[in-house]
Amino acid sequence: MRESKPSVLIIGGGIAGLAAGCYAQMSGMDSHVLEKHVLPGGCCTAWSREGYIFDYCIEWLIGTAPGNEANQIWRELGALDGKEITNFDTFNRVVGEDGREVRFYHDPGRLERHLRTISPDDARRIKSFCRDLRRFLKLDVFPFLKPPPLKTLPEKLAMVREVLPAFLLFWRTSATQMTDFSGRFTDSFLGRALPNVFFQDHERFPLLPYLYNLACAHHGNAGFPEGGSLGLARSIENRYAALGGRISYRARARRILVEDGRAVGVELKDGSRHYADHVISACDGYTTIYRLLGGEYTSPTLDKLYEELLHEPGTLYPGVVSAFVGVDGEPPPETPHSTTFLLSEEDSSRLPGAMRDSIVVQLRSRYWRGCAPPGKSLFHCTYFSDFGYWRELRTRNRREYWAQKKEVADFTRRFLVERYPGVDGRIEIVDVATPTTNHRYTGNHNGSILAWIGFTEADDLVTQLVNRQRMRLPGLDGFSMAGQWVVGGGLIRAASSGRFAVQFLCEELGIPFRAWESPDDVRWRPEMLGHLPQLDVRPMQFTEEA
Structure with missing residues (x-):
């Protein structure tokens, strides 16, 4: 003993x-x-400046x-x-360069009706996606409490009984790449928007995680604490x-x-x-x-x-550039909490180190009021970015590194002014973090x-x-x-x-x-x-x- x-x-x-x-x-x-x-x-984590709290990590929490x-x-x-937990009826909104938009509701019926109004010609594919979402709503077979080697035989058998009825669903949705599925859509905008359900295109993801997380959101199990x-x-x-x-x-x-x-x-x-x-x-x-x-x-x-x-x-999650924008005032109540804007080639080229042709804008003060002072609001703009680009800049030329961070700040400011009425003249602060910022404070390889x-x-x-x-x-x-x-x-x-x-x-x-x-x-x-x-x-x- x-x-x-x-x-x-x-x-x-x-x-x-x-x-x-x-x-x-x-x-x-x-x-x-x-x-x-x-x-x-x-x-x-989070950090603060002038009363704003810049929340770095959680977008949704399983x-x-x-x-x-x-x-x-x-x-x-x-x-x-x-x-308290904040839940939204949409997971994300995607807006194209021409202003067309799609909202990814987590309710399968509402989602199906909405997508079919956007592209009636893709009704069969839309129906297939929403049918699978309905099936995922009935499942809860993702274990987190005990590692497989420590499970007893009865626990393993119970797990098999739960998984077996959904085996074909899991196999099919994990074997079908989202890029392949979305590439079959007649409407090119909708096909381009689908991989951005999770805010940014993850490129190598199959259908399964999209369906799983949408199902969690529908059950209030993917909220914001x-x-x-x-x-x-x-x-x-x-x-x-x-x-x-x-x-x-x-x-x-x-x-x-x-x-x-x-x-x-x-x-x-x-x-x-x-x-x-x-x-x-x-x-x-x-x-x-x-x-x-x-x-x-x-x-x-x-x-x-x-x-x-x-x-x-394509093996490691890329780094992220974050631009937090504090605004004096609050946008209209109908302003979406999260939007992925698909960018033109010209706009995308103006974002330093950008790896995708998109930028995500989240109204973080809608997630939790405490992140902005009373009567003010906070936007969080992000995009996947190349760690090597920022590391080389910061190592070789610190002045140029800061100049590129300023370019991010200027871009996001102009971008918000153009797309969110009432923001112009009210921006109080812009704070930019790069993948090297993450690396400096956490030690994570390549700022991932x-x-x-x-x-x-x-x-x-x-x-x-x-x-x-x-x-x-x-x-x-x-x-x-x-x-x-x-x-x-x-x-x-x-x-x-x-x-x-x-x-x-x-x-x-x-x-x-x-x-x-x-x-x-x-x-x-x-x-x-x-x-x-x-x-x-x-x-x-x-x-x-x-």
């Missing part, structure tokens, strides 16, 4: 690291989270409705404690502290300490060393394997991922928010890291990995990976895994965000000409 609690060091205070800490505490361990930044959450495994995890982590991204992270941080966990900020890991083939601790950049029975790395995958561990513990799967696929186009793109070879290999390698590295005991580089992108997957890592650890230690819902029912308040830093000392300036 152990005389003391098992101790765990966790590298990274993002959602995966915080989740691992919470579940370690609930399972009777003594954990300590080491975070390089001054805030929790990793990419799930698990906001009760009665499913994703929601159970958020309740266990206290992530939604005391918060009050407090946004940092609010989510702060709530989990509070839950972790209430469970007795410790978190150290400005604690940048230099290397993982290994003795006789076992991870025994972490050395920080300041030279201090922290020791524990087990180490969980919940930070960037490449950094963990090749820098913190010196590349000494790999496998054919890991080598394939990080030495080959990491550098192949979501790591490996789903439904690719990389996604298949990542699944092996959980199902075959149990989130461990060959030849290294006392060590686990968690986070999006192990299970794929998405906040619920990140949180679930922290749960998985602790479940595997509990099995190894021969102790029971325990989890229960947070008892905190205190109404959430904006003050709970705490102090928000400014990412850059000087504010972004923009020209006055529209």
